[in-house]
Amino acid sequence: MIEVRGVTIRYGRTVAVDDVDLTLPADTIYGLLGRNGSGKTSLLSALACYRKPTTGTVLVDGEEAFENPRIARRTSFIRDTLDVQDGYRVSAAFCLTESLRPGWDAEYAGKLADVLQLDTRKRISALSRGQRSVLGVILGLATRAPLTILDEPYLGMDAVARTLFYRELLADYLAHPRTIILSTHLIEEVAELFERIIIMDRGRILLHDETDALRGRGVTVTGPAERVTAFAHGHTVLGEQSLAGVRALTLDGPLDPDEIARGERDGLAFGPLGLQDLFVHLTSQPLEATR
Structure with missing residues (x-):
């Protein structure tokens, strides 16, 4: 269980995290979404015992996280920069991690290195950006x-490597449940992994809900442009696409079943709201509109 109570993080005059309250039950995969500069990494650093909040408290299993050795040993925080020296070989990085982390599984690490095609004999300084991400x-x-935090860990990884990573993450989570927080910009690509979604914008939490509930929040209406436009009258439009007389509008919903039935009789098709459309809408609003 993670509890964030009134956490603010400042860098001089810049407020990176603005009075955040958040409760995260254990053994769940969370997706943390936000635009660049939204405060994601600063918040994750506080959750991972790396940073003391300017004000407020982060509790993990009821204990204050910052400079807590017991919590730190049970927390893994993976960023785009590795916390191992470039002169180490990959195998030495594995050995170092094993000495620090009681849950380390050397056999599983070897399997992942084979699946993701990482040569454990190489020095870290010789790894490409994608290979560093794999490591x-x-x-x-x-x-x-028990608390695994992955802050955009896929940078530089190609589509095949990312797909294999997502597959391994889900399989190992099902076999060994734990709290996983994954920060990402690749929303649609990885959305199926998430049980809950957290959206940050300008240092604040805009939304925290179950992924399935968010998918039911709105609909996409597709059909002849004039009929779609008429149907959408009075609804909030989150996004739109048009091609050769066909229009698709994403509407903030949910819609009444009778309304959908009438639209279908008029030849309109309905689909669920994409998480990316919701994210873009929420994080592109003026500051006053999100308060």
Whole structure:
């Protein structure tokens, strides 16, 4: 259980995290979404015992997280920069992690290195950006920490490597449940992993809800442009696409079943709201509109 109570993080005059309250039950995969500069990494640093909030408290299992050795040993925080020296070989990074993390599974780390095609004999300084990302996700997953935080760990990884990473993350989570927080910009690509979604904007939490509930929040209406426009009258439009007389509008919902039935009789098709459309709408509003 993670409890964030009135947490604010400032860097001089810049407020990175603005009076955040958040409760995260254990053994759940969370997706943390936000635009660049929204405060995601600062919040994650506080959750991972890396940073003391300017004000407020972060509690993990009822204990204050910052400079807490017991909590730190049970927390894995993987960022785009590795916390190991470039002169180490990959195998040495594995050994170092094993000495620090009680849940480390060396056999699983070896399996991941094979699946993700990482040569453990290489020095870290010789790894490409994508290979460094692969090393990071292996360190994050094979640690099997009760709190695993992955802050955009896929940077530089190609589509095949990312797909294999998502597959391994889900399979190992099902076998060894734990709290996983994954920060990402690749919303639609990874949305199926998330049980709950957290959206940050300008240092504040805009939304925290179950993924399935968010998918039911609105609909996409597709059909002849004039009929779609008429149907959408009076609804909030989140996004739109048009091509050759066909129009698709994403509406903030939910819609009444009778209304959908009437639209279908008029030849309109309805689909669920995409998480990316919801994210873009919420994080592109003026500051006053989100208060």
